[in-house]
Amino acid sequence: MAERVLVAMSGGVDSSATALLLRRQGYELVGLFMRTGDHGNASEATPSRKKGCCSALDASDARRVADLLDMPFHALDFEEDFGRIVERFVDEYRAGRTPNPCVACNNWLKFGRLAEMADRLDCHWIATGHYAQIIRPHGADRAELHRGLDPAKDQSYVLHGIKPKVLERVLFPVGGLPKTQVREIAQEAGLPVFSKPDSVEICFVPDQDHVGLVRRLRPGQSIGGDIIDTAGNRLATHDGLERFTIGQRKGLGLGGGKPRYVLQLVPDQGTVVVGERDELP
Incomplete structure (x- = not known):
């Protein structure tokens, strides 16, 4: 029986190519879309616009790719959990520190909740489209987190806090590939998201105005x-x-x-x- 993998699908090219590559390797796949940030709506995104993640368009794209790869697909709303990360982001700025919410999101929410969902769905492995590599030294009983092959896309720095027991179960299929090749693989396979822009903003600050966010959530509390x-x-x-x-x-x-x-x-x-x-x- 093929080993079962829970694939975190964001609706972008990286997670879609991740699912495709694992399918080709013979794994049994289950897709999961984690709605965490600003929901937005499909009409707000355009192909030329760099954007955040977790919109209605992203959910639709993730489901389309799952259908093409003939894999079960689940979409779960983690917005309430994600609120803790947003609140911490705001309070860190007010305390004079510059937070990286992606680190907190990956450590606690994405890989923490992914591991829980993987257990519920009887999946041993967890896969995402991050640009990082997992090295399992011969004879060692541990998994090591290494940089992704593409230095321009490396994301290992936001993954360093993943718990060792979870890291042992993680797969990063695109981490050993340059981004250009990932797009080519997706295009050749007919995945409709092959040319989708990268998500470069903080997903809950799609307009990049973090000052405005802090002041909306903490009105009248700015420290001049x-x-x-x-x-x-x-x-x-x-x-x-x-x-x-x-x-x-x-x-x-x-x-x-x-x-x-x-x-x-x-x-x-x-x-x-x-x-x-x-x-x-």
């Missing part, structure tokens, strides 16, 4: 204050720490002159400390 240099000289004022991140150079509102970078954020005072590049921590 002074922008100062390392000598304590006041250079300007600002209306919220959520506008800044360590290392930022653009958008400081300091006018011309020598480039300045954000060196430190002091949440309890609302202070932004700036300086020259060689002063960065």
